[in-house]
Amino acid sequence: MADAFVSFAVQKLGDFLIQQVSLRKNLRKEIEWLKNELLFIQSFLRDAELKQSRDQRVQQWVFEINSIANDVVAILETYSFQAGKSASRLKACACICRKEKKFYNVAEEIQSLKQRIMDISRKRETYGSLYQLKFLRFRGIHDLPSSIGNLKNLQTLVFDPVRYTFQLPSETVDLINLRHLVARYSEPLAHISKLTSLQVLERVCCDQWKDVDPVDLVNLRELSMLDIRKSYSLNNISSLENLSTLTLFCRGDESFPSLEFVNCCEKLQKLWLRGRIEKLPHLFPNSITIMVLQNSGLTEDPMPILGMLPNLRNLDLFRAYEGKEIMCSDSSFNQLEFLILYGLENLERWDLVTSAMPLIKGLGVDDCPNLKEIPERMKDVELLKRNYNKW
Numbered sequence: 001m002a003d004a005f006v007s008f009a010v011q012k013l014g015d016f017l018i019q020q021v022s023l024r025k026n027l028r029k030e031i032e033w034l035k036n037e038l039l040f041i042q043s044f045l046r047d048a049e050l051k052q053s054r055d056q057r058v059q060q061w062v063f064e065i066n067s068i069a070n071d072v073v074a075i076l077e078t079y080s081f082q083a084g085k086s087a088s089r090l091k092a093c094a095c096i097c098r099k100e101k102k103f104y105n106v107a108e109e110i111q112s113l114k115q116r117i118m119d120i121s122r123k124r125e126t127y128g129s130l131y132q133l134k135f136l137r138f139r140g141i142h143d144l145p146s147s148i149g150n151l152k153n154l155q156t157l158v159f160d161p162v163r164y165t166f167q168l169p170s171e172t173v174d175l176i177n178l179r180h181l182v183a184r185y186s187e188p189l190a191h192i193s194k195l196t197s198l199q200v201l202e203r204v205c206c207d208q209w210k211d212v213d214p215v216d217l218v219n220l221r222e223l224s225m226l227d228i229r230k231s232y233s234l235n236n237i238s239s240l241e242n243l244s245t246l247t248l249f250c251r252g253d254e255s256f257p258s259l260e261f262v263n264c265c266e267k268l269q270k271l272w273l274r275g276r277i278e279k280l281p282h283l284f285p286n287s288i289t290i291m292v293l294q295n296s297g298l299t300e301d302p303m304p305i306l307g308m309l310p311n312l313r314n315l316d317l318f319r320a321y322e323g324k325e326i327m328c329s330d331s332s333f334n335q336l337e338f339l340i341l342y343g344l345e346n347l348e349r350w351d352l353v354t355s356a357m358p359l360i361k362g363l364g365v366d367d368c369p370n371l372k373e374i375p376e377r378m379k380d381v382e383l384l385k386r387n388y389n390k391w
Contacts, residue, residue: 003045009069010038012076027107033145034072034110037117040145041065043138064120068113075109143167149174155197156180179219184226193217206232206251215239227251228275238264250275250295280305289313296320307332307356319343324370328356340364340384347371352378 013035017028045062133151137158138144144159149171157178168185173194181195184203193216200222209225210232220240224247228234237246238261246268250256255276262268263283274294280302289311293302298321306315307328313335321344330353337359347368352375364384365374
């Protein structure tokens with residue numbers, strides 16, 4: 001029941017923000033805070049309502065939240081009713097004064113509600129088992145409230161924002177047990193290196209990573225980064241000694257900066273690079289087993305370099321090469337099992353010596369209109385469809 005009250009209050013707050021376009025900036029900010037905080041609390045309510053019959057503390061917490069939600073609706077409806085009455089009066093000046101006074105009254109009431117929420121948030125015993133939450137996923141809210149830092153046992157935080165990016169509160173770094181952070185945030189998260197338990201960091205924008213000193217992120221195993229530009233340096237990634245999965249996406253048609261740092265990631269197993277590569281590094285870690293090169297725009301045949309990787313099992317070239325010929329030389333790709341060539345529009349010839357790719361199990365060739373034929377030995381290999389959910 002409380003979940004329904006909170007949902008209705010959130011809807012009322014959203015409608016109020018839309019209808020009252022002339023709200024003062026500070027008041028609008030306070031109302032947005034209240035709306036986001038109630039959305040945050042709502043994510044706990046279903047679990048809390050199931051447990052309130054067994055825990056008096058949780059029961060009291062649900063009651064207080066229900067009371068706040070009801071008060072929110074009452075305040076907004078009272079203001080809307082009075083504003084409607086004022087609109088029909090003839091004296092414009094007096095109407096404006098009354099409107100300003102009503103906004104002031106609403107601001108006072110909102111401040112009171114904000115204080116009540118902050119008070120119950122500080123009562124850890126009221127939250128009870130909520131502090132044991134380990135997985136939390138948000139959808140449909142613009143920003144996380146600062147109270148997220150209270151969930152000390154949280155291990156996984158996934159944020160699907162309404163906007164393209166959003167801002168994480170500084171209190172996020174207080175989540176000392178956080179292992180998985182999936183969030184595309186718009187402002188640098190200061191002191192992210194304090195999250196020493198972090199194992200997976202996904203969707204981080206390069207703007208927010210470029211000044212990070214990741215030396216203390218000793219447990220980070222998976223990193224995916226977006227909006228990379230050629231002017232940035234990615235060399236600090238080499239400090240991640242236990243990194244095993246790395247996904248790097250450039251912004252639009254941007255080129256990668258130097259990728260020489262990749263060879264320093266000695267435990268790297270999975271590598272996905274999307275963006276133009278002006279020069280493919282001559283050395284990659286021998287540990288790599290899966291590689292995807294996408295929209296790379298390479299002009300030199302990448303096969304001589306990639307064929308020397310001793311543990312490479314999956315290779316996907318998606319619009320990665322603009323040349324006319326690829327050559328797989330003697331004893332290359334010794335462990336390769338699956339190969340996909342997609343969108344190599346200029347490719348005309350594929351030379352494959354007998355001893356290359358001895359373990360190949362699957363082959364996908366698509367949108368290579370100028371390729372005259374595939375090597376004879378590949379004609380009996382199982383055909384594959386392109387699939388980017390490799391990891």
